[in-house]
Amino acid sequence: MRAAERERFIVDEAVKFFAEHGFGGQTRELAKRMGITHSAIYRHFPSKEALIERVYEEIYLSRWSPSWAGLIQDRTLSLQARLSRFYLEYVEQVFEYNWVRIFVFSGMKSFDITKRYLQIVRDQIIEPACRELRHELKLPSSDQVPLSEREVEMFWGLHGRIFYMAIRRFVYDTPTPERLDDIVNDAVRVFLDGSKQLMPELVQSAS
Numbered sequence: 362m363r364a365a366e367r368e369r370f371i372v373d374e375a376v377k378f379f380a381e382h383g384f385g386g387q388t389r390e391l392a393k394r395m396g397i398t399h400s401a402i403y404r405h406f407p408s409k410e411a412l413i414e415r416v417y418e419e420i421y422l423s424r425w426s427p428s429w430a431g432l433i434q435d436r437t438l439s440l441q442a443r444l445s446r447f448y449l450e451y452v453e454q455v456f457e458y459n460w461v462r463i464f465v466f467s468g469m470k471s472f473d474i475t476k477r478y479l480q481i482v483r484d485q486i487i488e489p490a491c492r493e494l495r496h497e498l499k500l501p502s503s504d505q506v507p508l509s510e511r512e513v514e515m516f517w518g519l520h521g522r523i524f525y526m527a528i529r530r531f532v533y534d535t536p537t538p539e540r541l542d543d544i545v546n547d548a549v550r551v552f553l554d555g556s557k558q559l560m561p562e563l564v565q566s567a568s
Contacts, residue, residue, distance in 0.1 A: 375415075380459040383469070425454075430489065440497050451523075511566070
């Protein structure tokens with residue numbers, strides 16, 4: 362096996378291994394599972410942390426679409442249409458066994474995969490969506506009145522509601538709908554209906 366092929370093999374198997382056992386799983390066990398020597402892993406990755414970083418790039422960064430940040434700010438579409446489209450595309454990428462379980466295991470260990478990923482979500486989706494909702498409701502911009510944590514948490518609530526279906530499916534192993542289109546659209550619609558009534562109060566309290 363060529364070096365590049367072996368590295369690819371190690372990464373693919375590491376994704377599955379960490380999804381099953383968490384980051385407490387030992388690289389020695391990973392090597393045994395793959396049928397290679399322990400030292401073979403370290404010829405490609407100098408440490409377990411380096412291998413985990415590669416898993417992060419493979420599972421999380423490679424599935425994050427650069428177009429999503431622009432979509433949230435595309436004012437040729439209604440905010441409802443933008444959020445629905447984003448979350449429909451998002452669930453296509455993240456509703457997957459390895460993605461969800463590695464995300465959860467990372468949050469319970471000292472590795473900062475979850476923290477770094479959620480910062481991307483906040484910077485590119487949550488806070489821009491807050492600003493876009495203000496614009497749609499003709500409320501003061503964030504330049505005039507800084508975003509409040511209550512606004513940000515309101516959007517995290519929408520994000521969490523949708524992602525919790527993945528937790529139910531891949532962590533709790535409980536039934537979830539096979540088709541998520543209507544579920545996602547309903548979640549966005551209910552969220553916006555409620556937030557439009559609350560937003561003026563939130564912005565006023567933040568000013």
